[in-house]
Amino acid sequence: MGRIIAVANQKGGVGKTTTSINLAACLAEKKKKVLAIDLDPQGNMTSGLGVNKDEVENTVYNLMLDECSIAESIENTVVDNLYVIPSNVNLAGAEIELLGINDKEYILKGAVDYIKEDYDFIIIDCPPSLNMLTVNAMTTADTVLVPIQCEYYALEGLSQLIHTINLVQERLNPELQIEGVVFTMYDVRTNLSNQVVETVKENLDTKIYNTMIPRNIRLAEAPSYGIPINMYDSKSAGAESYRNLAKEIIARKDI
Ligand SMILES: Nc1ncnc2c1ncn2[C@@H]1O[C@H](COP(=O)(O)OP(=O)(O)OP(=O)(O)O)[C@@H](O)[C@H]1O
Numbered sequence: 001m002g003r004i005i006a007v008a009n010q011k012g013g014v015g016k017t018t019t020s021i022n023l024a025a026c027l028a029e030k031k032k033k034v035l036a037i038d039l040d041p042q043g044n045m046t047s048g049l050g051v052n053k054d055e056v057e058n059t060v061y062n063l064m065l066d067e068c069s070i071a072e073s074i075e076n077t078v079v080d081n082l083y084v085i086p087s088n089v090n091l092a093g094a095e096i097e098l099l100g101i102n103d104k105e106y107i108l109k110g111a112v113d114y115i116k117e118d119y120d121f122i123i124i125d126c127p128p129s130l131n132m133l134t135v136n137a138m139t140t141a142d143t144v145l146v147p148i149q150c151e152y153y154a155l156e157g158l159s160q161l162i163h164t165i166n167l168v169q170e171r172l173n174p175e176l177q178i179e180g181v182v183f184t185m186y187d188v189r190t191n192l193s194n195q196v197v198e199t200v201k202e203n204l205d206t207k208i209y210n211t212m213i214p215r216n217i218r219l220a221e222a223p224s225y226g227i228p229i230n231m232y233d234s235k236s237a238g239a240e241s242y243r244n245l246a247k248e249i250i251a252r253k254d255i
């Protein structure tokens with residue numbers, strides 16, 4: 001059975017979308033069948049996978065409002081074995097429109113349940129907020145992968161994120177587990193990066209992936225071409241690191 005991974009951290013700009021896109025693409029490169037779900041109104045994962053977010057017929061917004069089936073919301077991407085449920089700015093209104101709907105925390109799960117057996121991995125890119133969309137992702141997911149940027153304020157907000165995960169476990173999804181932490185924008189040359197890693201290790205009782213994602217300009221360039229790093233610059237340090245992360249995630253048997 002497949003694994004549904006929500007990539008979440010309410011802190012903005014920590015590498016959630018970069019990780020979602022490139023982890024999904026590297027899993028697909030390893031012949032896994034992967035569905036990417038873009039749950040961020042910014043739609044950066046959608047465009048980063050070569051899908052025009054303003055021209056798609058259906059998005060995750062239409063899916064959550066029950067205006068289309070999940071099959072109708074799935075698009076091909078530029079990557080073999082990788083499919084996406086796109087998003088665009090319309091999703092920004094979803095929180096209000098879903099007010100008053102019963103069991104609104106389970107809307108995405110209700111849809112994904114129909115197709116989850118068809119995929120080896122489902123990767124959900126969350127918005128930079130602990131809102132109803134992120135709660136929907138955590139209710140749908142088996143695990144939460146937390147990207148942490150190697151910078152001074154890395155730990156800020158982390159306890160709030162863990163608290164939210166615990167609340168979802170208690171009230172909505174008892175099976176939810178923390179997939180682990182992946183460090184992003186790591187720079188071996190700076191003490192700061194190493195300090196952040198040490199502090200997180202001391203303060204968080206959770207799996208930390210051995211793979212550190214380095215700061216790599218090629219990772220920042222790839223989305224403007226609408227392709228993931230393994231297609232944009234297959235030999236770059238960024239591509240190598242996301243391949244290694246995919247390998248570690250596939251190898252994991254304890255969840
Ligand atoms: N390892 C990296 N090396 C260099 N640049 C990176 C790396 N990871 C991410 N970036 C860049 O940093 C910025 C933020 O990354 P990204 O969009 O993945 O973060 P995010 O957590 O999804 O942001 P948001 O909270 O807005 O959704 C982007 O411009 C991205 O290209």
Ligand SMILES: [Mg+2]
Nearest residue numbers: 016017040044
């Ligand atoms: Mg993002």
